[in-house]
Amino acid sequence: MRITRHMLTIPGTGRKVHYRRGGSGPPLLMVHQSPRSSAEYEPLMRAWAEHFTCIAPDTPGFGQSDPLPGEPDINAFADALLETMDALGLGACPAYGFHSGGIILVTALKRAPERFACLAIGGYAIWTAEEMRIFGESYLPPFRPSPYGEHLAWLWNRMLEQSWFFPWFDTRDAARLSVAHSDLPRVQQAVMEMLDAGNAYRAGYGAVLRAPRDIPPPDARTPPVLISAYDGDPLQAHIDRLGEMPANWQALKVATPAEHQATSLAFLREHAGGIAPPALAEDPDEGWIEAAGALLHWRGARGAARMVLHAPGAELAEPGPDKIAIDVPGHGLSEDAEDVLAAIHAAREALGARAIAWPALPQGDPDLLYPDLAPDRFGGHLLKAWSAARAEAIFAPWYAASPAAAIPLAAGALAPHAIAARTRARLRAGSAARAWHDILASNPGGTR
Numbered sequence: 001m002r003i004t005r006h007m008l009t010i011p012g013t014g015r016k017v018h019y020r021r022g023g024s025g026p027p028l029l030m031v032h033q034s035p036r037s038s039a040e041y042e043p044l045m046r047a048w049a050e051h052f053t054c055i056a057p058d059t060p061g062f063g064q065s066d067p068l069p070g071e072p073d074i075n076a077f078a079d080a081l082l083e084t085m086d087a088l089g090l091g092a093c094p095a096y097g098f099h100s101g102g103i104i105l106v107t108a109l110k111r112a113p114e115r116f117a118c119l120a121i122g123g124y125a126i127w128t129a130e131e132m133r134i135f136g137e138s139y140l141p142p143f144r145p146s147p148y149g150e151h152l153a154w155l156w157n158r159m160l161e162q163s164w165f166f167p168w169f170d171t172r173d174a175a176r177l178s179v180a181h182s183d184l185p186r187v188q189q190a191v192m193e194m195l196d197a198g199n200a201y202r203a204g205y206g207a208v209l210r211a212p213r214d215i216p217p218p219d220a221r222t223p224p225v226l227i228s229a230y231d232g233d234p235l236q237a238h239i240d241r242l243g244e245m246p247a248n249w250q251a252l253k254v255a256t257p258a259e260h261q262a263t264s265l266a267f268l269r270e271h272a273g274g275i276a277p278p279a280l281a282e283d284p285d286e287g288w289i290e291a292a293g294a295l296l297h298w299r300g301a302r303g304a305a306r307m308v309l310h311a312p313g314a315e316l317a318e319p320g321p322d323k324i325a326i327d328v329p330g331h332g333l334s335e336d337a338e339d340v341l342a343a344i345h346a347a348r349e350a351l352g353a354r355a356i357a358w359p360a361l362p363q364g365d366p367d368l369l370y371p372d373l374a375p376d377r378f379g380g381h382l383l384k385a386w387s388a389a390r391a392e393a394i395f396a397p398w399y400a401a402s403p404a405a406a407i408p409l410a411a412g413a414l415a416p417h418a419i420a421a422r423t424r425a426r427l428r429a430g431s432a433a434r435a436w437h438d439i440l441a442s443n444p445g446g447t448r
Contacts, residue, residue: 037063156379330432364397
């Protein structure tokens with residue numbers, strides 16, 4: 001089952017929203033936790049695809065969605081979700097949210113109950129005043145790039161240890177979790193999502209942490225809601241804090257994540273009510289296209305004169321007039337492809353570009369240009385990518401640190417945010433950068 005990806009501009013605001021879609025049947029809105037993105041729901045979307053058309057937006061400031069302006073509170077995030085539903089053309093539907101995604105959904109339900117058929121929530125936090133004080137002091141430190149990449153050492157260990165202790169900074173035996181792991185792909189995904197969010201994570205996460213936990217009174221008329229939490233979830237104990245709820249709300253403690261998902265699915269199916277699959281809106285000037293079996297990210301004008309390709313280890317830039325740009329397979333926001341050239345030519349044809357603008361072959365030894373950036377247990381790959389991204393603004397090739405290899409410093413090239421963007425591009429590409437270099441090297445003169 002193919003999960004597709006789409007961009008959507010909210011009318012009147014210009015705010016961009018990225019969302020994933022997969023499956024068939026009644027619509028199911030899925031709201032992720034902070035500071036993650038809709039990518040965390042891909043396994044669940046595949047599992048539930050036979051029952052629902054799963055629609056998972058990135059909440060504002062996370063993934064590929066624009067942040068909200070100013071200092072938004074939980075009501076602003078709930079209203080942004082309702083705006084997204086309006087822009088998508090999504091009517092009343094069931095919805096699922098985990099942790100902070102559930103907080104956003106419950107707030108949206110209280111503000112506009114007619115927009116939801118039901119909610120299934122994974123863990124709902126009811127913090128004490130003391131817990132809120134502790135979180136306010138330590139939970140959301142600023143996250144900004146530093147000139148030499150020191151922030152990456154903090155980020156790796158922060159994401160690694162969040163399954164060891166809760167809250168993550170409370171390194172006491174009493175705060176240990178029963179679900180501790182050092183699963184490198186899981187840690188790396190969380191790291192990359194934080195790199196996408198940057199310091200905007202504090203607005204989204206902070207709004208959730210500061211949100212009042214006012215469960216509707218017992219006589220409130222709302223759509224049905226199921227809250228469940230499994231053993232090892234730090235919010236399972238909060239089930240006992242929920243207090244009296246409306247008659248059609250229920251809260252359960254379950255044993256495993258699988259049981260939580262199965263219970264949630266059964267509840268959502270019960271209340272789906274035969275809602276028709278939606279025809280969702282999306283932007284005409286940016287999206288993803290399937291080409292030779294790979295989903296490729298593009299931006300620009302369909303039918304443009306040229307489709308612009310970027311260098312190995314980079315990603316698409318704004319394409320300019322009468323141009324369209326893609327992230328080369330395995331780079332940026334594009335999937336890898338078994339046949340990279342076939343995917344590129346298929347994309348050109350599908351997007352209607354009349355020619356391809358090929359990048360110049362980077363000069364240097366490819367064994368040195370593209371260091372191994374596979375995640376390691378200690379997060380060293382992050383600093384390796386940062387060092388290369390910093391040096392490439394100073395020398396060409398970047399690894400040749402000598403007066404003879406010095407290049408003029410471009411304005412802003414050593415600004416931390418600029419290095420951070422190049423670092424993220426290298427990390428996204430990984431080994432695909434060397435593969436793209438080899439393809440360019442074997443096809444000189446642009447006859448590809």
